[in-house]
Amino acid sequence: xxxxxxxxxxxxxxxxxxxxxxxxxxxxxxxxxxxxxxxxxxxxxxxxxxxxxxxxxxxxxxxxxxxxxxxxxxxxxxxxxxxxxxxxxxxxxxxxxxxxxxxxxxxxxxxxxxxxxxxxxxxxxxxxxxxxxxxxxxxxxxxxxxxxxxxxxxxxxxxxxxxxxxxxxxxxxxxxxxxxxxxxxxxxxxxxxxxxxxxxxxxxxxxxxxxxxxxxxxxxxxxxxxxxxxxxxxxxxxxxxxxxxxxxxxxxxxxxxxxxxxxxxxxxxxxxxxxxxxxxxxxxxxxxxxxxxxxxxxxxxxxxxxxxxxxxxxxxxxxxxxxxxxxxxxxxxxxxxxxxxxxxxxxxxxxxxxxxxxxxxxxxxxxxxxxxxxxxxxxxxxxxxxxxxxxxxxxxxxxxxxxxxxxxxxxxxxxxxxxxxxxxxxxxxxxxxxxxxxxxxxxxxxxxxxxxxxxxxxxxxxxxxxxxxxxxxxxxxxxxxxxxxxxx
Amino acid sequence: xxxxxxxxxxxxxxxxxxxxxxxxxxxxxxxxxxxxxxxxxxxxxxxxxxxxxxxxxxxxxxxxxxxxxxxxxxxxxxxxxxxxxxxxxxxxxxxxxxxxxxxxxxxxxxxxxxxxxxxxxxxxxxxxxxxxxxxxxxxxxxxxxxxxxxxxxxxxxxxxxxxxxxxxxxxxxxxxxxxxxxxxxxxxxxxxxxxxxxxxxxxxxxxxxxxxxxxxxxxxxxxxxxxxxxxxxxxxxxxxxxxxxxxxxxxxxxxxxxxxxxxxxxxxxxxxxxxxxxxxxxxxxxxxxxxxxxxxxxxxxxxxxxxxxxxxxxxxxxxxxxxxxxxxxxxxxxxxxxxxxxxxxxxxxxxxxxxxxxxxxxxxxxxxxxxxxxxxxxxxxxxxxxxxxxxxxxxxxxxxxxxxxxxxxxxxxxxxxxxxxxxxxxxxxxxxxxxxxxxxxxxxxxxxxxxxxxxxxxxxxxxxxxxxxxxxxxxxxxxxxxxxxxxx
Numbered sequence: 011x012x013x014x015x016x017x018x019x020x021x022x023x024x025x026x027x028x029x030x031x032x033x034x035x036x037x038x039x040x041x042x043x044x045x046x047x048x049x050x051x052x053x054x055x056x057x058x059x060x061x062x063x064x065x066x067x068x069x070x071x072x073x074x075x076x077x078x079x080x081x082x083x084x085x086x087x088x089x090x091x092x093x094x095x096x097x098x099x100x101x102x103x104x105x106x107x108x109x110x111x112x113x114x115x116x117x118x119x120x121x122x123x124x125x126x127x128x129x130x131x132x133x134x135x136x137x138x139x140x141x142x143x144x145x146x147x148x149x150x151x152x153x154x155x156x157x158x159x160x161x162x163x164x165x166x167x168x169x170x171x172x173x174x175x176x177x178x179x180x181x182x183x184x185x186x187x188x189x190x191x192x193x194x195x196x197x198x199x200x201x202x203x204x205x206x207x208x209x210x211x212x213x214x215x216x217x218x219x220x221x222x223x224x225x226x227x228x229x230x231x232x233x234x235x236x237x238x239x240x241x242x243x244x245x246x247x248x249x250x251x252x253x254x255x256x257x258x259x260x261x262x263x264x265x266x267x268x269x270x271x272x273x274x275x276x277x278x279x280x281x282x283x284x285x286x287x288x289x290x291x292x293x294x295x296x297x298x299x300x301x302x303x304x305x306x307x308x309x310x311x312x313x314x315x316x317x318x319x320x321x322x323x324x325x326x327x328x329x330x331x332x333x334x335x336x337x338x339x340x341x342x343x344x345x346x347x348x349x350x351x352x353x354x355x356x357x358x359x360x361x362x363x364x365x366x367x368x369x370x371x372x373x374x375x376x377x378x379x380x381x382x383x384x385x386x387x388x389x390x391x392x393x394x395x396x397x398x399x400x401x402x403x404x405x406x407x408x409x410x411x412x413x414x415x416x417x418x419x420x421x422x423x424x425x426x427x428x429x430x431x432x433x434x435x436x437x438x439x440x441x442x443x444x445x446x447x448x449x450x451x452x453x454x455x456x457x458x459x460x461x462x463x464x465x466x467x468x469x470x471x472x473x474x475x476x477x478x479x480x481x482x483x484x485x486x487x488x489x490x491x492x493x494x495x496x497x498x
Numbered sequence: 499x500x501x502x503x504x505x506x507x508x509x510x511x512x513x514x515x516x517x518x519x520x521x522x523x524x525x526x527x528x529x530x531x532x533x534x535x536x537x538x539x540x541x542x543x544x545x546x547x548x549x550x551x552x553x554x555x556x557x558x559x560x561x562x563x564x565x566x567x568x569x570x571x572x573x574x575x576x577x578x579x580x581x582x583x584x585x586x587x588x589x590x591x592x593x594x595x596x597x598x599x600x601x602x603x604x605x606x607x608x609x610x611x612x613x614x615x616x617x618x619x620x621x622x623x624x625x626x627x628x629x630x631x632x633x634x635x636x637x638x639x640x641x642x643x644x645x646x647x648x649x650x651x652x653x654x655x656x657x658x659x660x661x662x663x664x665x666x667x668x669x670x671x672x673x674x675x676x677x678x679x680x681x682x683x684x685x686x687x688x689x690x691x692x693x694x695x696x697x698x699x700x701x702x703x704x705x706x707x708x709x710x711x712x713x714x715x716x717x718x719x720x721x722x723x724x725x726x727x728x729x730x731x732x733x734x735x736x737x738x739x740x741x742x743x744x745x746x747x748x749x750x751x752x753x754x755x756x757x758x759x760x761x762x763x764x765x766x767x768x769x770x771x772x773x774x775x776x777x778x779x780x781x782x783x784x785x786x787x788x789x790x791x792x793x794x795x796x797x798x799x800x801x802x803x804x805x806x807x808x809x810x811x812x813x814x815x816x817x818x819x820x821x822x823x824x825x826x827x828x829x830x831x832x833x834x835x836x837x838x839x840x841x842x843x844x845x846x847x848x849x850x851x852x853x854x855x856x857x858x859x860x861x862x863x864x865x866x867x868x869x870x871x872x873x874x875x876x877x878x879x880x881x882x883x884x885x886x887x888x889x890x891x892x893x894x895x896x897x898x899x900x901x902x903x904x905x906x907x908x909x910x911x912x913x914x915x916x917x918x919x920x921x922x923x924x925x926x927x928x929x930x931x932x933x934x935x936x937x938x939x940x941x942x943x944x945x946x947x948x949x950x951x952x953x954x955x956x957x958x959x960x961x962x963x964x965x966x967x968x969x970x971x972x973x974x975x976x977x978x979x980x981x982x983x984x985x986x
Contacts, residue, residue, distance in 0.1 A: 022725055022758040022795050025825040029662050032833055040616060040835035048615075072613045075606025085581040092843075093577035099587075118563025123809040125560045127536075128528060160648060160813075163837055171688075174517050196836045200659075237510055270510040307510050321611040323842030325648075337513040345520055347528035348684045349651055353841040354811030355580075 034199040037192050038458020039070055043442055047452040062450030066482055068470045069452045071246075071414045073320025076473040081319060081380050083373040084362045087113070091122050091358055105371040113358045122354040128347040130158025130328070131354070134361040138328050141364035145278075146293035155331045157342070158360060160352045161322075162276045162313035165329035166240075167197045169272055169309045172342060173238050174201045183234035185226060185269070187218070189417060189459035189467070191246045204234035209462060212419065215408045216248035220259045227267050239269040244277040244288065244412030247459050247469040249392075251286040251411040257294045261302055271308040276327075279317035282389035283411035292332060308332040314359045316414065318384040326356030326363075388414070391472040391479050398483040402490050415469050417456065420490065422466050423497035438466040444493065449485045522687040525680050526946020527558055531930055535940040550938030554970055556958045557940045559734075559902045561808025564961040569807060569868050571861040572850045575601070579610050579846050593859040601846045610842045616835035618646025618816070619842070622849040626816050629852030633766075634781035643819045645830070646848060648840045649810075650764045650801035653817035654728075655685045657760055657797045660830060661726050662689045671722035673714060673757065675706070677905060677947035677955070679734045692722035697950060700907065703896045704736035708747045715755050727757040732765040732776065732900030735947050735957040737880075739774040739899040745782045749790055759796040764815075767805035770877035771899035780820060796820040802847045804902065806872040814844030814851075876902070879960040879967055886971040890978050903957050905944065908978065910954050911985035926954040932981065937973045 025033070044067070051065045067075070074080065083106055090096050090110035097107055116133040118124030129135065135158065139151040159165035174182045183204035186194045198205045208226040210216045223239070230236045241260060243252045252260075264271045273291035281288050292310055296303045314326030331339065351357075366381075367373040392410035399407045399418050407418030422430075422437045430440035438455035446452055456467025474482055513521070532555070539553045555563070562568065571594055578584050578598035585595055604621040606612030617623065623646065627639040647653035662670045671692035674682045686693045696714040698704045711727070718724045729748060731740045740748075752759045761779035769776050780798055784791045802814030819827065839845075854869075855861040880898035887895045887906050895906030910918075910925045918928035926943035934940055944955025962970055 021821070021823045021826075022756050023661060023826050024823045025829070027663060027725075028660050028826055028829060032660060032829055035833060035836060037832065037836045040838075070613065072606060073611070074609035075612040077607055080609060080611050089577040089581035089584060092580055093573040096577060096584075117811070118560060119565055121562035121568060122811045123561070123568050123807075124563040125558065125810045160841070161838065167837075172516050172520060173511060175515060193836060200833075200836075237515075268510050319611075322613045323605070323610045323839070325839075325841040333509070335509045335512045338509075338511050338516055341513070341516060341520055344525060345523060345688075348523060348525045348681060348688075349655075350528075350649065351811070351813075353648070353813040353844060355843045356841060 031200050031202050035196045036199070036458070037196045038454050039192060041454075041458060043439070043446060043452060043454065044069055046443065047446060050446070050450065060450065061448055065450045065452060066474065066478070067452045068474065068482065069454045071316060071471055071473065072322055073316075073414075073473050074322070076471070077475050078320050078384060078473065079380070080321065081377060083367055083377050084319065084321070084359060087362055088355060088358060091355070094120070103372040105367055105373050109362065109365070113361060117354065122358065124354070126158075126351040126354055126357060128349075128351055129343055130156070130352060131357050131361075134158060134357050135328075137361050137365040138330075142290075142292065142330060146290055146296070149293055149296040151330065155334075157329050157331065157346065158352045158357050159311075159327040159329055160356065161315060161325040162274065162311040162327040162329075163193050164325075164352070165309070165311045165327055166193060166272065166274065168342070168345065169329070170197050170201055170203065170238070171345070172338065173270060174203045176235055179233055180235045182238070183230050183236040185223070185230070185236060185239040187240070187242060187245070189247050189456065189461055191242055191274070192458055194240055195460070204230070206230040206234070206236055207460065210245070210248055210250070212408065212462075212465070215411070216245055216250035216417075218252060218256055218260065220263055223260070223263050227269075236267065237270055238272055239264050240272045240274065241291070242274040243291075244280055246274075246277065246413050247415045247417040247454075249408065249410040249413045249415055249417065251281050251283065251288065254289045254294060257289055257291060258298060261291065261295055261298060261306055265302055265306050271306060273308060273310040275310050276313040276316050277413040278312065279385070280388065280414060281412040282392045283409055286411045288412070292330065295332065305333060307334060309334075314356060314363055317363075318381045319359075319363055321359055324356040324359045325353050326360040327352075328360055387476065388472065391476060392416075394476070394479060395470070395472050395483060398480075398487065402487045404494050405490055410472060414471050414473060416472060417459070417467050417469050420466050420468065421494070423494060426493065426497035429497070438468060441466070441493065442468055445486070445489050449489050451482060451485055451489075519688050519690050523684045524687070524946070525684045526942050527680060529942075529946060531927070531934060531940060531942065532557055534931065535934060538934070538938065548938065549936055553938045553940060554962065554966070555940045556962065556970065557942045559804060559959055559961065560810055561804075561902075561961050562810070564959070565963050566808050566872060566961065567868070568809065569865060571855055571865050572807065572809070572847060574861075575850055576843060576846060579843070582608070591860040593855055593861050597850065597853070601849060605842065610846065612842070614646075614839040614842055614845060616837075616839055617831055618644070618840060619845050619849075622646060622845050623816075625849050625853040626818075630778075630780065630818060634778055634784070637781055637784040639818065643822075645817050645819065645834065646840045646845050647799075647815040647817055648844065649803060649813040650762065650799040650815040650817075651681050652813075652840070653797070653799045653815055654681060654760065654762065656830070656833065657817070658685050658689055658691065658726070659833070660826065661758060662691045664723055667721055668723045670726075671718050671724040673711070673718070673724060673727040675728070675730060675733070677735050677944065677949055679730055679762070680946055682728055683948070692718070694718040694722070694724055695948065698733070698736055698738070700896065700950075700953075703899070704733055704738035704905075706740060706744055706748065708751055711748070711751050715757075724755065725758055726760055727752050728760045728762065729779070730762040732768055734762075734765065734901050735903045735905040735942075737896065737898040737901045737903055737905060739769050739771065739776065742777045742782060745777055745779060746786060749779065749783055749786060749794055753790055753794050759794060761796060761798040763798050764801040764804050765901040766800065767873070768876065768902060769900040770880045771897055774899045776900070780818065783820065793821060795822060797822075802844060802851055805851075806869045807847075807851055809847055812844040812847045813841050814848040815840075816848055875964065876960065879964060880904075882964070882967060883958070883960050883971060886968075886975065890975045892982050893978055898960060902959050902961060904960060905947070905955050905957050908954050908956065909982070911982060914981065914985035917985070926956060929954065929981065930956055933974070933977050936980075937977050939970060939973055939977075
């Protein structure tokens with residue numbers, strides 16, 4: 011008891027008495043550099059003088075915020091579902107109306123305001139299953155294996171949650187790529203699971219080596235129980251697209267080492283490089299024959315947030331679960347029921363993504379035109395980014411084969427590393443923070459995703475409109491040259 | 499290693515090797531009885547003969563699924579935000595258009611498809627703050643204390659997550675009412691926190707006694723570290739509305755016992771009984787003077803899912819955080835950033851709820867008319883439910899002062915209790931399951947919410963349209979009489 015009555019009511023919840031696993035969570039994509047970017051925007055709007063006129067947030071794959079236009083058909087259907095009185099409006103195309111009716115008929119009381127089943131709306135799950143079958147050249151998909159989610163993140167965290175158990179050296183370990191998308195490290199920290207790093211091979215275009223997987227799992231078995239292997243393909247932040255052979259090797263490895271496979275395939279429609287093609291883990295698994303197809307446990311994740319849609323704000327997504335134990339599946343459904351259901355507008359949007367306008371339907375032409383325009387622009391920007399960055403001495407980057415990011419390696423002069431270390435900052439954070447203050451460009455330091463010791467990177471989205479991207483790349487170039495000169 | 503290669507690939511993830519805390523989660527509102535109801539619906543649709551023509555799901559507060567109509571203005575704005583081309587459509591009222599423009603201007607790239615800030619859209623949080631100030635007679639509200647959430651559930655789980663720490667007898671304990679809304683027990687089980695039950699007083703209209711809180715916390719201190727006190731007001735499943743005096747007493751108790759207060763106030767606009775009024779914990783706290791207002795830590799939760807809106811599917815909600823330690827607040831923001839943002843359409847809807855049409859605006863008249871109609875109908879149905887159920891011998895229920903449920907006590911004959919016990923079922927589960935099979939009415943057994951030993955209840959929503967509700971109540975009456983006779 012302290013000296014007076016009020017003081018005795020010191021806070022119940024303090025940094026020292028809060029959940030210690032939450033404290034360990036880090037999420038660089040929205041970390042200190044982004045907070046500073048938001049501050050700078052405010053300062054600019056208040057008329058403060060800066061060496062730049064606007065802040066460009068190239069830190070996050072947020073397509074619409076960068077000016078990408080939504081697909082007209084999708085938004086028409088969403089408007090119809092939101093306000094069904096519009097169904098009698100003759101300016102809406104018939105295919106949009108019929109899609110809206112189908113979605114509304116699957117909603118309680120024909121309203122998106124009703125809860126859906128916890129696993130997601132039946133008809134949407136059926137459409138997802140048919141989409142997967144088409145994508146995978148006819149490999150069967152059971153709608154019972156489809157779970158709609160609140161973005162892909164929700165599905166990933168839920169799957170990790172199921173997998174975590176044990177204490178000490180029997181604690182669940184989960185293998186993740188380095189560099190990784192920091193949702194993984196954040197979720198593992200929060201769940202108190204052991205993060206097992208395997209390094210992608212930057213020299214070979216960020217490819218995945220089975221020998222590296224083997225090294226990582228062997229070492230990990232000494233201090234934890236490795237139970238799952240996470241793959242991000244196409245890669246985030248690294249942009250590589252895995253070959254069919256690589257996927258087959260990974261599946262064989264997972265089978266041999268008894269690992270639950272988690273395939274983050276949210277960029278499945280973002281493949282740009284010639285000779286690269288997206289292969290789903292599901293398809294490859296089933297092509298490997300019953301020895302694998304009937305035993306290897308796999309969860310695959312998709313989302314409405316990326317690809318040509320970029321509808322992040324709706325938080326739509328799904329996961330497909332293969333070979334999951336039936337009792338565990340019941341537990342999964344039960345666990346999901348506590349959060350009632352994923353947002354219904356996001357479910358509706360997911361339905362449209364997997365069931366877009368078909369040839370012969372009135373919206374088909376404009377849909378294809380819009381989709382192609384977005385994907386072509388992304389392909390062009392992927393190339394542009396690689397080309398320009400590779401002209402800068404001290405920056406080298408792999409081709410952006412897929413996804414939405416470049417993750418170039420940067421040379422940071424010794425003097426800058428020293429200054430950063432004295433400030434208690436990672437050298438690439440120091441670099442990115444300086445770039446933000448001088449140019450208004452917001453990138454994420456490589457240390458937020460993980461990288462080999464002594465190497466430095468940043469992640470930059472390729473999403474800004476081409477003209478703006480050119481300016482941005484030039485500014486990066488100039489900054490890097492200035493920075494290098496300053497610290498040489 | 500087992501006898502052959504394939505067998506050696508027994509499942510990685512089984513009921514025995516999955517997360518044990520997830521196994522402990524229970525959520526009766528969507529439990530086995532609801533799964534059976536869904537099956538019955540399918541059987542009916544396949545033409546199977548049943549003693550009823552339709553399944554009536556009175557198990558969940560899902561207003562639109564029960565035929566409640568959405569507020570026209572809300573849906574107009576959502577349609578405009580989804581498909582901004584409609585802004586040039588002259589059939590939409592000007593106030594809907596100006597609301598939509600304001601929301602879109604707060605979205606990156608003027609699109610609901612962009613991620614928002616993790617804490618929620620700035621302008622929406624400002625509107626929420628002004629709403630709270632109006633509701634609480636001018637008590638100040640800082641938008642920085644508002645966090646938009648994915649329904650109220652998300653906020654509640656997040657707050658609990660922050661609070662959990664310690665092991666053994668220092669493990670965090672959280673006080674929850676019995677009967678409770680099972681999100682609380684589910685979240686506590688998953689987080690491995692200790693559930694501390696305090697019993698509401700059924701004899702006094704489900705009121706909350708401070709002596710019972712004191713008993714519960716005293717006992718709990720022997721085996722855990724009580725750190726939070728959850729209150730549901732108006733009550734779910736119990737329907738009571740707490741008096742101002744009671745709330746003041748609870749706050750004083752929380753201050754004395756050093757408990758973080760969590761006020762679930764999602765039914766704040768669902769108050770029907772004469773003489774009852776909703777008092778927010780925030781308002782009462784601030785009226786108690788600085789000794790309390792500046793020290794007691796409080797989180798209050800609201801949602802778009804209940805009240806006159808019933809927009810469950812959009813998963814909109816907010817929480818207001820009072821007196822939270824600054825460092826913890828930073829941790830909260832960081833934790834929320836991992837899930838990127840709450841669904842933007844749900845945020846937009848929350849904005850409309852806290853900032854509906856004002857007098858003088860074109861939609862004001864129809865908005866008030868629709869809201870009043872829904873709330874009057876609910877008030878009427880609350881009364882009707884209480885009256886009819888209390889005419890049945892062996893059923894007795896408290897007035898539904900607020901929220902959306904009746905939670906009557908039912909007498910179950912000894913013989914039925916015995917038969918249930920032999921089947922390994924809770925007697926009220928046995929009762930509800932039988933009612934479902936015989937009448938098609940889906941209720942939730944009281945055991946799913948918690949109740950005093952030896953007492954039995956069920957929770958039933960008052961949401962069906964009045965005509966249907968009358969039929970439903972009569973069927974419940976007949977079933978109860980038949981059941982009683984059968985087991986007497």
